Amino acid sequence: MSESRIAWENEVAYWKNLCAATDAQLTTQRQETERVAKELAEVKGDVELLDWFEAEANKGYAPSLIYDDNGNWAVAQNTNQNVRMSDADDLEICHYIEAKKFKPTVRAAIKAARRDE
Numbered sequence: 648m649s650e651s652r653i654a655w656e657n658e659v660a661y662w663k664n665l666c667a668a669t670d671a672q673l674t675t676q677r678q679e680t681e682r683v684a685k686e687l688a689e690v691k692g693d694v695e696l697l698d699w700f701e702a703e704a705n706k707g708y709a710p711s712l713i714y715d716d717n718g719n720w721a722v723a724q725n726t727n728q729n730v731r732m733s734d735a736d737d738l739e740i741c742h743y744i745e746a747k748k749f750k751p752t753v754r755a756a757i758k759a760a761r762r763d764e
Contacts, residue, residue: 692754693754696754696757696758696761699757699761700712700722700757703724703764708724709724709726709728709740710722710723710724710760711723711724711726711740711742712753712756712757713742713744715749717749718751719749719750719751719756720749720750720751720752720753720755720756721744721748721749721750721756721760722748722756722757722759722760723742723743723744724760725742725743726740726741726742727740727741728740728741748760
């Protein structure tokens with residue numbers, strides 16, 4: 648085989664390897680971009696849930712996130728409580744929560760409360 652043919656084949660092999668490496672890097676970057684985009688969507692969703700929770704409080708409601716010791720969460724919106732006259736006053740709250748309001752995650756509980764309003 649001639650030297651020019653060997654040089655040409657080496658050049659072709661070099662470019663094929665470079666293309667394969669570039670493709671692998673692009674695939675990794677694409678996967679990382681998709682992962683970050685998914686995380687950002689979750690964060691945006693969480694921010695919307697927290698904004699709703701705060702907006703309810705700003706409307707004068709007293710939403711409370713309740714855990715039932717069985718791994719379930721609910722948002723209590725109908726509560727009775729004493730009025731605190733100062734930061735030093737204790738607070739007593741009474742909740743009634745229907746069993747169907749409990750959800751397996753905090754997110755699910757807040758989403759359900761949003762749907763119920």
